[in-house]
Amino acid sequence: MTMNAIEVRDLTRRFGGFVAVDRVTFEVREGEIFGFLGSNGAGKSTTIRMLCGLLKPTSGTARVGGVDVGRDPEAVKQRIGYMSQKFSLYEALTIDQNIEFFSGLYGLDRRTGRDRRAFVLKMAGLEGREHTLAGDLPGGWRQRLALGCAILHQPPVLFLDEPTGGVDPLSRREFWTLIEAMAASGVTVLVTTHYLDEAEHCHRLAILHAGRLAAIGSITELREVFADRPIVEVQSTDPVALMNALADHPDVEKTSVFGTAVHAVLKRETDVRRFIAGLGDGLTASPVAPSLEDVFLDVVEQAQSPEPKA
Amino acid sequence: MRKVLAVGRKEMRQILRDRRTLLILLFVPAFFLLLYGYALNFDIRHIPLAVDDRDKSSDSRELVAAFVNSGYFDLVAGVGSPSEIERLMDLNRVRAALVIPEGLSRDLRSGRDVSVQVLVDGDNANTATTVLGYSSAIVRTVSRQLRIERGGRVAPPRVLLEPRIWYNPELRSTLFLVPGLIAYICMITAVVSTALSIVREKERGTMEQVQMAPLGTMSYVVGKTVPYFVVSLASAVVIVVVSMALFGLPMRGSWGMLLLALSLFIVGALATGLWISTIADTQQTAFQLALLSSFLPTLMLSGFIFPISSMPAAIRAVTYVVPARYFLVALRGIVLKGAPPSTYSFALSMLVVYAVGMLSLAAFRLSRQRTA
Structure with missing residues (x-):
């Protein structure tokens, strides 16, 4: 045991x-x-x-x-x-x-x-x-x-x-x-x-x-925070500009830069295919599994937001 | 016990490996001893002397001869006027001048007191005082001789010089200073090396590693300080032996008492180093704290250089917490005078009080830090 x-x-x-x-x-x-x-x-x-x-x-x-x-x-x-x-x-x-x-x-x-x-x-x-x-x-x-x-x-x-x-x-x-x-x-x-x-x-x-x-x-368990929020990775030559543009998208909850790509966390129940199709204009985008960094940033963000520290 | 040994052996290896520390512990004391032993020597010989003999009698020549034969003065010029003396002194050709007034011999024979003048270059107060002391002694001797020669007369005449009484007629200042040097050097090696060795462990993070091991505060402190105690004591004994060989330091008391006094003093110094290490976080701070808390008081407030009795009352009060003050009393009593222990037992007990007090303070701070 x-x-x-x-x-x-x-x-x-x-x-x-x-x-x-x-x-x-x-x-x-x-x-x-x-x-x-x-x-x-x-x-x-x-x-x-x-x-x-x-x-x-x-x-x-x-x-x-x-x-x-x-x-x-x-x-x-x-x-x-x-x-x-x-x-x-x-x-x-x-x-x-x-x-x-x-x-x-x-x-x-x-x-x-x-x-x-x-x-x-x-x-x-x-x-x-x-x-x-x-x-x-x-x-x-x-x-x-x-x-x-x-x-x-x-x-x-x-x-x-x-x-x-x-x-x-x-x-x-x-x-x-x-x-x-x-x-x-x-x-x-x-x-x-x-x-x-x-x-x-x-x-x-x-x-x-x-x-x-x-x-x-475990890492698998931690990834569960994204269970109902798909993540889409979008490639770009100017990831910062793309991040700012995506941040205003109605389906996007938040964004973050990963090298030359942007990870966009979509709001709950968003249709991923429709979202990618809607991007258009030659952007390469695909749904990805959440990385540990996605998890870490999300966990820290949630820990910060709901209630101020006692 | 095995743990204490491990700490001690490691410390000893570090001391032996670290050339800088070893240098501080062994060579710096010897260097200081030679430097101060010779530089702080207040004895002065071969003082260039000018003589203005306006009497030109056998009595005046006898007085000049007494100055020259003393070995303290070298006659470099016979002069004829005060302005010439001034010129020679400005050129640093002479440091003293003897002016014998006209009629010295005549006045002496008719039974009147006469004054001779000694002019001393006062740019170095210590030298000047010493020269005055010599002159006064020589004139007194000559005066006495003259009185004996002309004995039988009522009220024998005297040759006068304003007397300066120097408490140390032999002027063997080295003997007086060596005990102070021993205190000073012990303080440097013990306080600084202990403080630095512990603070260095803090800086490099090895302290944290050691704290993670099941090792009591006491084991750590004992293992850490015993090597420094041994090295400091050895260093002190070397200083005493070298002083005996080079400066003719007498050893009139017992070696046992000397070792006891040294040990008590060193334990107090180690504890001071330990205490400093609990306050300072960098070696630089530790060094400065050591300087403030031990070097300067040992140098200034112990009676090493400046006699305590001539200090203002407020400063004299401060000297009561300077351990070197008591150590010097004990050391001078043991080494120079061979005095009975009862004369310095109070000083020894004050050293015990200081060591115990400092150790408790350091142990208290250490244990509080370990289990914050």
Whole structure:
């Protein structure tokens, strides 16, 4: 049976009068890759910091690996791995010394430390470079070493806070291969990201906006917001002008630019074929499935519009 | 314990790897010691002297000889008029002039007091005071000799010079300054290196990574500061040994007490660095805070250079919270005087108070930051 690795109930954090995280509730199953999407200041990092026991919740509860974060933050720390976009390694120390330091920090005994060191070096592809300074490593390697150092103590839950910032596409792909392999072996991964294409690697996603959970579900489930609103992609050499023109069309709810194309979200129950035929004048248009970006923009927009924040 | 060791070993490796830090910790103290040891030397020798001897008697020649033979003065010119002295002084050819009035010998023989004049170039107040001190001592000696030679007469005559009393007749200023230097250098290495090392971790994000690990505040602080304690203490001992070798610093008290005083002072300094690191977010801010909170008070308000007794009351009140003030009392007592511990036990206990107070303050701020 699958258990929940993370259970969050009405988690709230205020800083003075500012509500950074507002009654957030969700669960993450064991072995799941769970993504946090949201713009800067949406509350992603604050939520992660609370789940890691670094920040006390103002109210609500969070259980990570079965431990209540608010009650026993230190016990949580033994069960989690954490890696941030800074790949926080000691640049003046060698790869080996970094691994040794973090092994010590997590209290690994000598034998476990040796085994885990070998594992991490292999995983990060750094065998034979043990005595290179961490600061001399290129971004992708450093990222994998940082990941290795974060999982030395074999945590069942892994938090990745924008883990692929400043890393080339090839390294990003390799990194995600590692993450997927870890999830397959039962590690629960909670990842925040700005990159919508990366969100495709997640089994389920939560979209945060202004401290609130605006939507949650698998990508397929999230696309349901467009269930009765067709999206038409219209090609153009001048997408901005086209966007402005389409915005005034009676059947169009809203528009947005995607490269050289415009996505027009049609109002409910609009006949797509009639709409495309009505465009005329040599415009290439076709109905498309909503992309994650469409979903994200729509969710954020809806979260903003209905009621002002309390 | 394993975690404390891990932090400590990592810190030690970083210290050894980071050349800049190592330089601050080891070479800067030695450099400062040499620089200040020699530059802050208030002893002056070979002062160029002009003599205007208007008496030209054996007594006046004896007085001039006493100046030259003292080793402090070099006779560079015999002059015949006040204007000539002025010219030589303007040209910086002489820094002092001795004017012996006509009739010195005659007046002495008839039992009258006589005055000789010493003109001192006052552009450097310290030098001037020193020169006056020398002159006064020499004239007094000559005067005494003359009195002995003409003993038996009622009211023996004197040669007078406005007396300046210098509390340190030997003028071995280096000995007085070295304890201050030790305090100053300990403060620099301990406060700055601790503060910078922690703030650097904040800047680079490694602090956040460490916070995510199950590591208590105490383990972190102990692991982080012990290496700096060891290095600072070693550095201080090196300074003492070098001072003994180069400046003839005596060691009249016990090494045990010296190490105790050093340790107490360094713990206080480390705690100050720790406290600064809880306030500052960048290395630059940390450095400036360290400068304000420790360098300047140690330099200005500890009695290192300026005697506390001559400060205005308001500033004197401030010196009571400067740990270097107490450290200097203890250090001078141990090293220079070999005084019994009871004379500086108050100073030591004040160092304990400072260290404990600062540590609590730093620990309080740290733990509040960790579980905000």
